[in-house]
Amino acid sequence: MSPATELTEKPAVRLALLGCGTVGTEVVRLLHEQADDLTARIGAPLELVGVAVRRLGRERGDLPIDPALFTADALGLIKRDDVDIVIEVVGGIDTARTWLVEALHAGKSVVTANKALLAEDGGTLHDAAAQGGADLYYEAAVAGAIPLLRPLRESLHGDRVTAVTGIVNGTTNFILSSMASTGAGFNEALEEATELGYAEADPTADVEGFDAAAKAAILASLAFHTRVTAADVFREGMTGVTAGDMASAKEMGCTIKLLCIAQRGSGPDGDETVSVRVHPAMIPLTHPLAGVGDAFNAVFVEAEAAGPLMFYGRGAGGRPTASAVLGDIVAAARNKISGTRAPSESNYAKLRVRPIGxxxxxxxxxxxxxxxxxxxxxxxxxxxxxxxxxxxxxxxxxxxxxxxxxxxxxxxxxxxxxxxxxxxxxxxxxxxxxxxxxxxxxx
Amino acid sequence: MSPATELTEKPAVRLALLGCGTVGTEVVRLLHEQADDLTARIGAPLELVGVAVRRLGRERGDLPIDPALFTADALGLIKRDDVDIVIEVVGGIDTARTWLVEALHAGKSVVTANKALLAEDGGTLHDAAAQGGADLYYEAAVAGAIPLLRPLRESLHGDRVTAVTGIVNGTTNFILSSMASTGAGFNEALEEATELGYAEADPTADVEGFDAAAKAAILASLAFHTRVTAADVFREGMTGVTAGDMASAKEMGCTIKLLCIAQRGSGPDGDETVSVRVHPAMIPLTHPLAGVGDAFNAVFVEAEAAGPLMFYGRGAGGRPTASAVLGDIVAAARNKISGTRAPSESNYAKLRVRPIGxxxxxxxxxxxxxxxxxxxxxxxxxxxxxxxxxxxxxxxxxxxxxxxxxxxxxxxxxxxxxxxxxxxxxxxxxxxxxxxxxxxxxx
Known part of the structure; x- marks a missing residue:
């Protein structure tokens, strides 16, 4: 008897998946591949009861899933009585907000990778979660597979975080790493990144720092117990970084990275504030972030008692992102079974975000x-x-x-x-x- | 009105601290310094109701604490009705086990940094926690301030960890880093470490790998859902590493680190097994662990879907370790208030530990x-x-x-x-x- 079968008599925790693209398909695959282990870890099986997709006709022949589970009616799926947890890996803001608020109000836990929505209007989601008594998890929204939000939300809650400095966009890190190692200019390095699949056809969200700014808002909110939105984040892209800049950085024993930075500090009146910004910056080669190459992500956290910490791993890609989604599903499922909830949003500090100036x-x-x-x-x-x-x-x-x-x-x-x-x-x-x-x- | 005062009407969560040495005093200080923030994050104040110490007379004048709280009767303190959470930072095995089993059986949550006890007989503690319906947290037992066990216990539970490779002993990492950078021999580097306070007067537990082996057992247990004890861990110290070895490593583009290694693999019969060992090893300079210098710790985790991850930070020291203890106290306190429990021990896989041969x-x-x-x-x-x-x-x-x-x-x-x-x-x-x-x- 496998360890899993001992436990399958408990009723299943039922999942609705919204989106079946790069991340969604890997979530489906992992749910299938790891089914026995997941059952043993949770104490009950997970059951996928529906997958909402934009177009029903698309070929998904190799997915280990009953084709009858696909539906084009996401909202209908969310409202079904037999759904315990809603997983959203579609992206976008308005439609996704409608879906997730609907789910949370109905007491259904939400696991999402939607950084844009969280950065634009995470407050609405957190409020809906509190109202509905549901969990809201989003580890996959920042730095893909790297377990980063849970440490910030939980492990460091007995400490005082003073700064978070991160490389949270793989595309731009690939480009800058390539410029640093080959001496290439931005355009040439971007071209290479596009050919290798590290950059999208329209790289604006990456190279202009919009993606990093959304993540900066999410990290700052968690680190400083303060609601920070994308609009609060100063943002400067890295398209202006030249081969000459990189050479100049090298002469100084430095390299250039696109950083997201969230720092606690004092305002002009001595009031406690936070600074949240995304821009290219020179950092010394001896800094732990300097060695983070290719498309890897890393986040450097400084806390008063803990000192410097760094978290490193793959920040994107279907399977790494799905790993983070699955971790959240396990947590939400355990809470469902034991009738408990994750720690709710912590935004008591309400620090002022100071402008870049x-x-x-x-x-x-x-x-x-x-x-x-x-x-x-x-x-x-x-x-x-x-x-x-x-x-x-x-x-x-x-x-x-x-x-x-x-x-x-x-x-x-x-x-x-x-x-x-x-x-x-x-x-x-x-x-x-x-x-x-x-x-x-x-x- | 500060955010904390809004919430202080909830009854306090009451703490008993066992031990008031390097870590214990920093726990006391952090509880005091962060009191308002902790209250806001937990939703209720924390109250230290007693501190058990070996000798009552010792001068502790600068600690922000009522001297009447000190007691030499640890067991009496644990048994008091007004204790919700027991924090153990004494170390040692037999006495600590008695205390913690007593607390857990009585339904009192335990936060401990006691790696030796967990590695020797963690099963007994986990069983007691299950029986008493209490939480058992021990983030501080491995890699000090680095949030590592919570990611392994929770974030990666939707994935399949294949290997954990760590630098988990700061003393030996300081010695080996110094040998690598100066060309010194072991004795000379050990002397420097002792002078700087990185090595204890009797460095045996560090340089012979006993400390790292205890941590290896704890990491392997969590990563592979299998009870692994210190006795299962192959251990070889680093006193035999010579200046010549280090020079030879350099010639190969490598360095030498004392590693704790836990790997999933197949036994001779194709059965799934784990290998858990501590020994010095050559690793390439391009490996993320190679750049971990001084007394820092870092743990490199490989998981099937997430890919490579690394966690880096301070592995020892009173304040960093206290940061990890405080994070666990916050988690245990939140659970007390909401009447819930942390995910219990996951040991369903019961993989065979294969011998070093x-x-x-x-x-x-x-x-x-x-x-x-x-x-x-x-x-x-x-x-x-x-x-x-x-x-x-x-x-x-x-x-x-x-x-x-x-x-x-x-x-x-x-x-x-x-x-x-x-x-x-x-x-x-x-x-x-x-x-x-x-x-x-x-x-």
Whole structure:
């Protein structure tokens, strides 16, 4: 007798799956492959009672599933009395919100990978979960297979998280890693990423940082017990990162990554605030995030007592994402059986999200300058006027090709931006070759 | 009104702390410093009702706690009716077992950092927890502050873990990192570690791998849903690793780490088994664990659907360990309030632990040989007799100083050990300079 069969007399926990694309098909496959283990771990079998898809006709011949389970009526499936848990892997905002609110209000637990919806309007989902007494799990929404949200939601709840810094978009990490290792420019590296299937035909959501910004909002909300939405996140894409920037980073013992950053700090009045932003940044090669290559994701968490922590793994792909979805299904199913609920949303802190201008950042600025006496004094004067302190300066080249590379200490981003603008207006500055933020103690 | 005060009307969850050493004092401090946040996150305040210590007289003047709470009667404290959760940070086996079984039988939840007890006899604790309907949490027992056990216990429960490879002892990692970076020998590096407070006066438990073996047993139990005890773990310390071994590893693009390894695999009859072992091993510098320096810990987990994952952070120290303890206290307190329990022990798989002889490993063997024709043929013949396949061979030196460095493909450890024994008996082999296992695709 297998361990599973001892337990199958308990009634099944019944699942409705919304979406059967890359992630959905892998969820179906894992439910099938791991059926015995899942039954043993949960204490009851899982039963898939319906799969909502957009078009019924599509060929899905190799899926281990009764074709009669497919339906085009997602809402009808959600409303069925015999559904305990609704799994949403469709994406999009308005329709998905309608579905999930419907499910949660009816007391049906929800497992979703929908980062866009959570970042735009997670509050509505959390409120619906509280009203319906249902679970809302979304481990797969950030950093795919990496168990990251559960540690933030639970393990670190006896500690005080001070910062979360992550590489949470595999496409852009592949592009930047490739630029770093081959010296290629952005377009060339993007082309390679597209050919290898790491970038979509329209890469906007990835390279412009929209995807990372949604994840930043979700991470900041969990880390700081505060509702943060995508609209609160400062976002700058990485299409402007050049081969020259990367070379310049290398000279400084750094590399460039597209980072999502959520930091606790003080506002101008000493009130506690959070800064949440996505932008490319130089980080030292000695930083644990610098070695995260290819399309891997990693999230670096700093907490007062725990110190630095890092979580690393595959951030995308059907099967890794499905692994995270399945973990959540197991948790929701266990709760159903024992009549309990997951810890509900923790948003008591209600910290103010400070705008990028108030956020403390550091800049790496590379200037093409006229080679004449007094240039450095003039440039340094501009920094001083804006109360920006300089950490390092390097001068190189001669005559028509002179260059100043300046790394600042940390200062309000608005002061740094104003400094750059003032520098651009100087006669002796021929052009501003590059401006990059610096993170992780580089410089 | 602070968020906490809204909630303080709920009755407090009452804690008994056993032990007030390095970790215990930090637990007391964090409970005090984070009190408002903890109340908000749990929905009720935490109240420390007693602290059991060995000697009452000791000066603890700076602890934010009423001195009347100290008691020398641990068992009396555990038995008090007003205790909801027992926190054990004393260590040791027999007395701690008595205490924790008493608490669990009485339905009191237990949070413990006691890896030795869990590895020796975790089954007894789990059984007591099941009988008493109480929670048993022990995140702090492995890899200190790193949220690792909760991901294994919950997040990865929809997946199938195939291997766990970890650096779980900070002392030995400090020593090996120092040997790698400075070229120092073991004794010199140990001395440095002792001076800096990374090694205890008697470093046996660390350098002989006992500490790592206890953690290996705990990790293997969780990863493979099988009770594994310290006695099941093959253990080889790292005192034999020489400066020469480290130099040899470097030449191969590798470094040496003391690893705890738990792998799923097949036994000789095709039955599913697990291999659990602790030993020094060469790993390639490109492996994510190779960059884990100083006294940091990291655990690399491979799962079928999730792929490779890594968890990194501080594995020891009062405050990091207390962070993990506090996370568990929050979870246990929430369960108390909502009248629920954590997922209970999952040991249904009951896989056989295969002995080291059956485990598949790879060896790096360095031989001092006579420089004469036919040496390689003779040596290769010995490998062939034992059905061990050679991956790479390098010959270097001349005459009295000739050397053969051989890396094998994977083979049963017993066959590899027998090969080394046979090589030692050959006339042409002057001495076996070093034998190290190889992990992580090196070679």
């Amino acid at each position: 108030e956020s403390l950042t550091r800049y790496h600025i590379s200037l093409d300058v006229a080679e004449r006496p007094g240039v450095l004094a003039t440039v340094a004067g501009v920094f001083a006027q804006h109360e920006v302190s300089i950490a390092t300066v390097r001068q190189s080249g001669r005559a028509d090709d002179a260059k100043l590379v300046i790394v600042t200490h940390s200062a309000p981003d608005a002061a740094l931006a104003a400094t750059v603008e003032a520098l651009a207006g100087l006669d002796i500055v021929r052009s501003i070759a590059s401006v990059l933020r610096v993170e992780g103690g580089a410089g | 059956e485990s598949l490993t790879r060896y790096h063997i360095s031989l001092d040989v006579a420089e004469r024709p036919g040496v390689l043929a003779t040596v290769a013949g010995v490998f062939a007799q034992h059905e061990v396949s050679i991956a790479t061979v390098r010959q270097s030196g001349r005459a009295d100083d000739a050397k053969l460095v051989i890396v094998t493909h994977s083979a049963p450890d017993a066959a590899l050990a027998a090969t080394v024994e046979a090589l030692a008996g050959l006339d042409i082999v002057r001495s076996i300079a070093s034998v190290l296992r190889v992990e992580g695709g090196a070679g």
